[in-house]
Amino acid sequence: MKRIGILGGTFDPPHLGHxxxxxxxxxxxxxxxxxxIPSYTPPHKTSAKSTVEDRISMVKKAIEANPSFTLNTIEVERVGRSYTFDTMKALRDAYPMIDFYFxxxxxxxxxxxxxxRIDQLMDLVTxxxxxxxxxxxxxPYPIVEVDIPMIDLSSTCIRNRLYNRKPAHYLIPETVYSYIKEKQLYENR
Structure with missing residues (x-):
């Protein structure tokens, strides 16, 4: 059985921490x-700072060098607020032979x-x-813990740097940084 990890988020922008x-x-x-899986509008945020098209393009650029990384636009195609239960139910229905790890x-x-619907969600995904x-x-819920190198980095931090005209080199992939500069995203105009 195939084992797939799901990393959801706004990715506004995607960064090296992701x-x-x-x-x-x-x-x-x-x-x-x-x-x-970029969200259209996550339930815990009011809105993204860049368009969904820009966020999809940035994710594509961020993951292009790793053949084990894939973009899935299920939440963007659904439009509106994205709830993990709805996404995982749809993925489990579409791919019954895959074990998902969120x-x-x-x-x-x-x-x-x-x-x-956290209790039902626990039945759909690890x-x-x-x-x-x-x-x-x-x-109180069962989770698998994974130790990773600790990096205190957030999309908000990166947006703030860019808004204040500070560089974000080494915090985001260069392909994403070039895209942001080309599209003039997050700038203080």
Whole structure:
């Protein structure tokens, strides 16, 4: 049976932290692939700072060098708020012979009790928690823990740097950085 890791998020923009989490989880759990699933509108955020088309393009650029990474646009195609239960139910129905592993940071592990239909979701997918500075992997729900190199990096941090005209080299893939500069994303105009 194929084993697929799911890394969802706004990816506004995708950064090296996302790639490190994906690759370290893939290796630690011997997963066949990692599917990056950009959300249209995540339930815990009001909106993304860049368009969904730009975020998809940036994810494509960020993952192009790793043949084990794939873009899946299921949540974008659905439009509107994205709930993990709906996504995982659709994926399980479409791919019944795949074991899915949903990768979340420690900040989201603590938030699991508030997730939509969390008890039913636990029957659809194995959750993988990765450590993040300032958070513990404490939850009443069963999760697989994966140790990764600690990097305190967020899309918000990168957007703020770019907005304030500070460079973001070495924080995001150069292909993504070039795309952001070309499209003038996140700039203080």
């Amino acid at each position: 790639l490190i989490i994906a690759e370290e989880t893939r290796l630690a759990l011997d997963l066949d692939e990692i599917w990056f 990768i979340i940071g420690a900040d989201m592990v603590e938030y699991l009790p508030k997730w939509d 959750f993988v928690g990765v450590k993040r500075p300032g958070y513990q992997l404490n939850t």
